[in-house]
Amino acid sequence: MTLKYYQDNAQTFFDGTVKVDMSSLYETFTKHLAPGARVLDAGCGSGRDAKAFQEMGYQVEAFDASSAMVELAREYTGLPVQLMTFADVEWKEKFDGIWCCASLLHVPAVELSDVMRRLADALKPDGVWYVSFKYGDGEREVDGRRFTDMDEGRLRTLTREIKELDIFELWMTKDKRPQRNEVWVNSLLKK
Template identity: 35%
Template sequence: MTDKRTIDAYTTRVADYLQVPLPPEQIEARRAFTEAVGSGHILDLGAGPGSDSGFFMREGLTVRALDATPAFVEHARENGVDAYLGTFDDVTEEAEYDGIYCSFSLLHAPRADFPRHLAAIHRALKPEGVFFLGLKLGTGEHRDDLDRYYTYFSQTEIEEALDQAGFTIDRITTGMGTGLAGSYDGFILVLAHA
């Protein structure tokens, strides 16, 4: 994610972001990802201020966090997270991770880049590595009320893209929730493996 307007929107709202409650479906999906990985090394891709990374660390996982917003990386580091400034294009490892957690971050990438990013994530996972993907459901690409860039997908588009990237889908959960901008949106949570 390299969209400056999106990064700026997050930079000025770190404290607000930390106050947004996770929907119950996402809390359960995070737990399911943790259990599916079991132990090992994970990448929290688009980690934000590191809240999920902190949860995974408390559960005994070794976490590397990556985010494009400097203020988020700084906050995560201040809270003991191994966090780095970077974009989706910085996922260049091969068979490195037991799991990759991508919670509502890949939706900031342009639609045209989605297959390329999924392929890089697949390469970065060890065989049978676990992948969690959270996205908003919808159509098109546009900016929200906070000027963040979003790409929306249908469930069918997501399933097809994951299949083409070589993933096997284990579970799909859908729901509705309110995010940082205050809008009430449909979302999808996918647990898959390489």
């Protein structure tokens, strides 16, 4: 369902997200990274964030599950964006930072622990991981996309299941897109 949405609406989604100013979130994440660090943009969508990190001098890898989004992200970033899902993640301690901006929210709650474990395994010790979810406490479908919403308690519970991860920052933001007024829960995790 969600994948079909992005396949069918890739250009519209790209156009609506690629120019959104995420600089305040980048600063919060990158202040914990060494120059030239290796960063994974997991569920990269338009490639906006992968391109920003590349322009900051980081070694960036990116993937998305939608082949249409992958093509647009490759064109936009010039990076070899991979076509894969979270279930395909098999890296071991490869990345200094992982960026999951509005991507994990599409994973069904029942699968989220396994996906988080896979991504935690891909993070190097002392690595930093940014995650964001729409604020809430359930699962829902909206216009052909499924969402797993999080609040502070649910995110803390989920993170506690992976003992080597700690939440070291947790905050709320308003949607960065001017026409939207949703609230997001954001977190930085440390391995």
